[in-house]
Amino acid sequence: MVKKSARIAAAVVIVAAAAVPAVPAAAEPARCAPKRGTTSIAEPWGQRRLNLSQAWRLTRGAKVTVAIVDSGVDVTHPQLSRVTAIDLTGTGKADCVGHGTAVAGIIGGARFKGVPFAGVAPEARLISLKQPLGDEGDLGRLALGIVKATQLGADVINVSIQASDQPDLRNAVAYALAKDVVVVAAAGNVNKEDGTPSPAYPAAYPGVISVGAANPDGSRADYSNATTPVTVLAPGSDITSTWPGRSYVEEEKGTSFAAAYVSGVAALVRARYPGLNKDQVRWRIARTADGTSGTGSGAGMVNPLLAISTIMASDEVALAPQEPAPLAADAIRRTPPEDALSVSITLWVALLCLAGALLALVFRFAVPKGRRRGWRPGHPGEQT
Numbered sequence: 001m002v003k004k005s006a007r008i009a010a011a012v013v014i015v016a017a018a019a020v021p022a023v024p025a026a027a028e029p030a031r032c033a034p035k036r037g038t039t040s041i042a043e044p045w046g047q048r049r050l051n052l053s054q055a056w057r058l059t060r061g062a063k064v065t066v067a068i069v070d071s072g073v074d075v076t077h078p079q080l081s082r083v084t085a086i087d088l089t090g091t092g093k094a095d096c097v098g099h100g101t102a103v104a105g106i107i108g109g110a111r112f113k114g115v116p117f118a119g120v121a122p123e124a125r126l127i128s129l130k131q132p133l134g135d136e137g138d139l140g141r142l143a144l145g146i147v148k149a150t151q152l153g154a155d156v157i158n159v160s161i162q163a164s165d166q167p168d169l170r171n172a173v174a175y176a177l178a179k180d181v182v183v184v185a186a187a188g189n190v191n192k193e194d195g196t197p198s199p200a201y202p203a204a205y206p207g208v209i210s211v212g213a214a215n216p217d218g219s220r221a222d223y224s225n226a227t228t229p230v231t232v233l234a235p236g237s238d239i240t241s242t243w244p245g246r247s248y249v250e251e252e253k254g255t256s257f258a259a260a261y262v263s264g265v266a267a268l269v270r271a272r273y274p275g276l277n278k279d280q281v282r283w284r285i286a287r288t289a290d291g292t293s294g295t296g297s298g299a300g301m302v303n304p305l306l307a308i309s310t311i312m313a314s315d316e317v318a319l320a321p322q323e324p325a326p327l328a329a330d331a332i333r334r335t336p337p338e339d340a341l342s343v344s345i346t347l348w349v350a351l352l353c354l355a356g357a358l359l360a361l362v363f364r365f366a367v368p369k370g371r372r373r374g375w376r377p378g379h380p381g382e383q384t
Contacts, residue, residue: 032096037247043116045216046235046261052120055304061121061267063274066107066156067149068263069142070100072130074244077101079109079118083126086148088141093130095244099256100128102249103160105242106260108267117240117248120264120304121271127152139163143172146183146202150176155270157181158263160256162188162200162225173202182270182278184263186255187212187296188225199228203259209266209282210298211259213237218301219293224255226296231282232289234261234302265304272308284312 072095073083083104085093095101108126109119129149131141142161146169149157157176163169176183187210188200203210213224213236220226221237236258243249262285269281276284288306289299 032092032094034096034098034244035249037098037243037245037249039247041117041240041248041250044235044240045238047117049216049235050120050261050265050302051305052118055120055268055308056122058305058308059268059272061108061124061264061271063125064121064155064267064271065125065127065153066121066158066263066267067127067129067145067152067154068100068104068107068158068160069129069131069145069149070103070158070160071095071097071132072100073104073126073128074101074242074246075128077105077242077244077246079112079115079242080104080126082110083128085128085130087130088145088148089130089132091130093128095130098244098249099160100130101244102239102241102252103158103256103260104128106239106257107158107264109242117242120261121267124264124267124271127154139166139169143168146172146176150179150181154181156263156266157183158260159183159185159202160254160259162186162255163202165199165201165204169202170205173205173208177207177278180278182209182266182281183207184209184211184259184266186259187228187230189213189223189254189256190225191223197225197227200225203228207279207282209262209285211255211262211302212296212298213253213255213258214297214301218290220295220297221253223253224258224296228296230296230298231286232262232298232302233293233300234258234265262302265302265307268304268308284310287312 072093073080073085074095075081075083075085080101087093104126105119107119108121108124109117111118111122127149129145131145132138142163146157146159173183183202185203185208186200187203190197202208209231210229212230212233213221214233215221215237220233224236236255237253239252239257240248240250241257265285266281269276269284285302285307286299288303288310289301290303291300292298293300
């Protein structure tokens with residue numbers, strides 16, 4: 001398919017951004033200089049591949065809250081003006097890395113006429129919880145962000161960060177899951193220089209939707225960590241999204257952005273089926289995926305349209321094979337005990353019937369002969 005480029009009118013950006021108060025300069029860290037973005041973008045392949053325009057006919061994620069624990073969000077971006085920003089670092093709310101702004105855009109960037117990019121759930125409410133973003137970030141603040149997001153009423157929490165297994169992080173995720181929050185996390189990127197890859201957390205925790213990165217052909221990207229148990233794949237290569245400075249970024253890659261796509265799908269499912277619990281949402285997303293494509297691909301590429309439109313016989317989740325229920329006491333009819341009296345009566349009746357038959361035969365032949373002889377005894381040699 002030929003890519004059609006579209007230049008975003010500067011007037012649209014300026015007018016839309018004017019309604020959003022700028023982040024105070026005093027709240028920004030001393031140095032905040034994410035790389036420069038662009039204003040000329042094309043429709044992302046992931047947006048076409050996931051058929052979002054058709055999914056939006058059924059739901060756009062309204063009334064669902066998605067929390068993003070990341071590097072912050074540039075709320076001056078016109079497509080992210082509805083984001084509630086919370087700083088957990090003490091350095092201000094601005095996104096000085098760009099990562100969180102890109103993740104937020106994929107999840108819930110608002111739709112604008114003439115702009116070829118929008119988030120998966122463009123009407124979802126977004127909460128940004130800023131925590132330091134490094135190789136593993138700050139595990140303490142990451143755990144705090146997950147707990148805080150849960151307390152703020154998040155329906156979905158996106159964690160596009162790969163960390164190690166730590167008690168605080170494990171407990172924070174367990175807390176969120178216990179509150180019926182859908183937790184979506186990146187399966188992690190493999191750096192060949194790191195040697196043997198290890199599972200990424202919180203993606204590897206039970207109950208979390210773990211997301212690997214996919215190429216445009218649906219295969220797992222070679223950098224997507226296959227050691228982490230993967231639930232589904234999502235677009236993670238050649239990514240386009242929102243960027244600080246009211247701009248956009250292209251040609252990004254990583255399981256971070258794949259996780260953002262699935263968080264958006266989870267928001268669509270929760271909006272379409274508000275009665276489903278977190279396990280049922282996770283099960284539905286996996287059950288409607290396009291099918292595995294090998295090791296580390298889970299159930300395959302996520303399919304938003306099927307996830308929100310498939311009619312299933314049951315949304316009950318079988319987390320483990322269930323033992324068959326024991327049969328009821330009266331399920332099998334028991335053989336009645338032998339009735340000796342009935343058997344005896346039946347036997348005597350049979351014998352009497354046989355005796356009666358024999359007597360009938362005797363009378364049938366003996367009586368006529370007796371009458372012919374006048375009831376005299378017969379003699380040897382006498383014709384009868």
